[in-house]
Amino acid sequence: MLTRIAGGEIVDPVNGRVGKGDLWIEDETIVAAPSGRQPDVTLDAAGCIVMAGAIDIHSHIGGGNVNTARLLLPEQHKAHAPRPAGTPLSNVGWTTFDTGRLYAQMGFTTVVEPAMSPGAALHTHLELADIPIIDKATLAILGNDDFLLSMVRDKASPVMIEDYVAWTVASSRALGVKVINAGAAAAFKDNVRSFSFDDVVPFYGTSSRSIVKTLQAAVGALGIPHPLHVHCNNLGIPGAPDTAAETMAAAEGLPLHLAHLQFYGYGAEGKRGFSSEAARLAALVNSTPEITIDVGQVMFGQTVTISSDVLRQFSARGTANPRKSVIYDGDADGGGIVPHNYRDDYYGSLQWAIGLELFLLIEDPWRVFFTTDHPNGAPFTTYPEIFELLMSREARAKAMEGLSKRALGLSTLPDLTREYTFEEIAIMTRAAPAKLLGLKDRGHLGAGALADVAVYRKGNDIAQMFRSAALVLKNGELVVEDGIAKNYRWGKTLRLKPTPDKAMVKRLEAYHQERYGLSLNWFDFPDSAIPREQPFGEVSCNA
Amino acid sequence: MKPLTFTLRETPPERLDLSPLTPQALAGLSAKEIGQIRLGMSKRGLTVGDLFRVSGSDAKNVVFEGGSSRFDGMGTGMTEGSIRVAGDVGAQAGRKMRGGQLLVEGSAGPHAGSCMRGGRLEILGDAGDHLGGPLAGELAGMNGGVLIVRGSAGAYAADRMRRGVAAVLKGCGDYAGARMIAGTLVVTGGVGRLPGYLMRRGSILLDRMPEELSPSFVECGAPDSVFAAVFDRYLVAEGILRRSLLGAAPGKFGGDNAVAGTGEILFRR
Numbered sequence: 001m002l003t004r005i006a007g008g009e010i011v012d013p014v015n016g017r018v019g020k021g022d023l024w025i026e027d028e029t030i031v032a033a034p035s036g037r038q039p040d041v042t043l044d045a046a047g048c049i050v051m052a053g054a055i056d057i058h059s060h061i062g063g064g065n066v067n068t069a070r071l072l073l074p075e076q077h078k079a080h081a082p083r084p085a086g087t088p089l090s091n092v093g094w095t096t097f098d099t100g101r102l103y104a105q106m107g108f109t110t111v112v113e114p115a116m117s118p119g120a121a122l123h124t125h126l127e128l129a130d131i132p133i134i135d136k137a138t139l140a141i142l143g144n145d146d147f148l149l150s151m152v153r154d155k156a157s158p159v160m161i162e163d164y165v166a167w168t169v170a171s172s173r174a175l176g177v178k179v180i181n182a183g184a185a186a187a188f189k190d191n192v193r194s195f196s197f198d199d200v201v202p203f204y205g206t207s208s209r210s211i212v213k214t215l216q217a218a219v220g221a222l223g224i225p226h227p228l229h230v231h232c233n234n235l236g237i238p239g240a241p242d243t244a245a246e247t248m249a250a251a252e253g254l255p256l257h258l259a260h261l262q263f264y265g266y267g268a269e270g271k272r273g274f275s276s277e278a279a280r281l282a283a284l285v286n287s288t289p290e291i292t293i294d295v296g297q298v299m300f301g302q303t304v305t306i307s308s309d310v311l312r313q314f315s316a317r318g319t320a321n322p323r324k325s326v327i328y329d330g331d332a333d334g335g336g337i338v339p340h341n342y343r344d345d346y347y348g349s350l351q352w353a354i355g356l357e358l359f360l361l362i363e364d365p366w367r368v369f370f371t372t373d374h375p376n377g378a379p380f381t382t383y384p385e386i387f388e389l390l391m392s393r394e395a396r397a398k399a400m401e402g403l404s405k406r407a408l409g410l411s412t413l414p415d416l417t418r419e420y421t422f423e424e425i426a427i428m429t430r431a432a433p434a435k436l437l438g439l440k441d442r443g444h445l446g447a448g449a450l451a452d453v454a455v456y457r458k459g460n461d462i463a464q465m466f467r468s469a470a471l472v473l474k475n476g477e478l479v480v481e482d483g484i485a486k487n488y489r490w491g492k493t494l495r496l497k498p499t500p501d502k503a504m505v506k507r508l509e510a511y512h513q514e515r516y517g518l519s520l521n522w523f524d525f526p527d528s529a530i531p532r533e534q535p536f537g538e539v540s541c542n543a
Numbered sequence: 544m545k546p547l548t549f550t551l552r553e554t555p556p557e558r559l560d561l562s563p564l565t566p567q568a569l570a571g572l573s574a575k576e577i578g579q580i581r582l583g584m585s586k587r588g589l590t591v592g593d594l595f596r597v598s599g600s601d602a603k604n605v606v607f608e609g610g611s612s613r614f615d616g617m618g619t620g621m622t623e624g625s626i627r628v629a630g631d632v633g634a635q636a637g638r639k640m641r642g643g644q645l646l647v648e649g650s651a652g653p654h655a656g657s658c659m660r661g662g663r664l665e666i667l668g669d670a671g672d673h674l675g676g677p678l679a680g681e682l683a684g685m686n687g688g689v690l691i692v693r694g695s696a697g698a699y700a701a702d703r704m705r706r707g708v709a710a711v712l713k714g715c716g717d718y719a720g721a722r723m724i725a726g727t728l729v730v731t732g733g734v735g736r737l738p739g740y741l742m743r744r745g746s747i748l749l750d751r752m753p754e755e756l757s758p759s760f761v762e763c764g765a766p767d768s769v770f771a772a773v774f775d776r777y778l779v780a781e782g783i784l785r786r787s788l789l790g791a792a793p794g795k796f797g798g799d800n801a802v803a804g805t806g807e808i809l810f811r812r
Binding site: 072073074075322323325 | 566678679680681
């Protein structure tokens, strides 16, 4: 089928195409304008911006922790009753179905769940398979697991570690590797309650730095396109900018991605010992070209924090609002679910400002990524408001009116005049994520690209424009019209497929037999376990 | 003025949500407006007019002639006035009520008085499980007011109670006063297994020694208790009981030590 999206303003920075024109789609693929053929369907995009479908690189949409959050907050989904306003995530559907629907309506077509515990891979993939419309992907968590830490302690050869990482990525069907507060969850089991980059994990004798460096090297050597995704130590603590700076310096010229940097932007200045060091972090990012970051913007209101950083969640449980939380000290990372209400007081205002400072002070839109760390900073349904804050100085000034003056005085935000352009938005939310994740078939509108297209009706209300896309196409199928999802197709989960080394499989078999008395089969699953035709889409590793 | 009276025409064909029919919500509404209030829980869209014959005009005094176990949410959030139901009610009667009086002459379903904060809820028949208790995810149950069940109650009576007085006169099921945070639960006629299970504070007052307690309760003998004498007088003065419950020097268990609790179970020896 030949589709023409007619008369829209095309924003495709990758192919240098910006301006009015038609976009042609044949079946699942974008094609060059064919000569002498009539389209089967013409979609009118006059007065609209046409971009590739957006990609979210860091949003907790499925898996054990998300499900535990659902269990902790059953008041969220009382059957047959209207959702009470002001309860956690009251503005987000809490189901897999709503996750797909709401993302698609904003023009997002690919979303990455960034924290899949390999042991919970089957659960995560079953849940992702239940999210309609969009494509999904996961990052597998490593770095607090006994097998890896033992290898680091015993100075195993880099090849052996690569084999283990390859097996983990292959068996858990991941698109990359994430390390969360490297070593801290393992140390937490020995009653350690604070853990920095050069602290040593008891029993294993290895530092956080050496775990990060080991994994970074393995990810690079395996040709995994997405650089190691690092959740640094000391999240949320005043003084964390030092930790983030140390971690960036440790990249040593090789790619490294730092997640939700906003949570590391807190200085210890001022009467309350809480200030913004966003400018310092942004300068560091600007001068360190191998580093990419995502922001983890905070927006005000009730949400719930979901993290496998068990040490951090354990120390945050006293601030739980409503006053209940789940902390579990599980195998490898464990995790914690702590509901949180971001208020527009001094602390909340500053957190909000620090995120925006990072967005506006980091110059290269190819290296700063658009996230709220959903739902940790804010639910993903706040994205339209954040786009507006980035694209309009006036919207920022208006938002700042009601916030703590004292907090804003300690940040550079009131002085920042930058406004994101549509091209920069297209790079930050489309082109750059595709490049970062190694998804060559999307993120742009060139001939041969997958026909994931988002069309937004231009208007004065930027938030409204991004909240309900005029048209969204996924794999060439029209899925959203006038902000309403119409076609609940099933997307795929994107994965890498490195070939596991036979000797490593044998070793892991012996390890699991000895540790758990269970065959390795219990920690793997066949594709047929996912009840969809072709649940996975394969992404190739770099040569 | 005659009480605003809702006379049930026939057994309701589906579960109803009666939460819109509180004195404060009905005040100032015309007969026509009242007739159009939707009560049905299904797609049929049943209204007051479909179910009831409405007479009288004093919205401060609401009367239901006839009840049903499908009458859910009776008196939800009421703050003033009175409601009398000549019949049964369903789930969540008097949920989150803050004031006024709700009298159920028949029996009530589960979660009667759930999270109530004030006022007086009296049930002449029996009550279901989770009397005064929270719904899933809520942190505290009954939070004030007086709740009286003249018949029996099911399991988990006064679950997670935080404040107020709940009294059950003809016995209740297992786990009476489970997870109590504070407040007072009175039960005559016997309790089931493990009263006070995981209670943190609060008082459970019984007319006899409990038969099966969690092993994490400690026997405390029969200490002198001014509270027992004062509360005995209150129960009679309030018309909850005819004669004193605990008497002089009642027996006492302390617990639940499984949660480092400092609650008490007092009983007539």
